[in-house]
Amino acid sequence: MRSQCPDCGKLYPVTKKQLRAPKTQVYCTQCKKKFIVAEILVEKTAKTAEANAFNQKKK
């Protein structure tokens, strides 16, 4: 399981510990954006287009 930065699309590995704490936030090292990892989960083989669609639904 991975999480994706909503700003620049960089992927980060997500640990089980982070999933158990739904409000865990991380800073993207690439664009410095802060985001909640549990809100943006990406399957190993998921297409980024699906992740983007998910992000657009959320407001």
Ligand SMILES: [Zn+2]
């Ligand atoms: Zn980023």
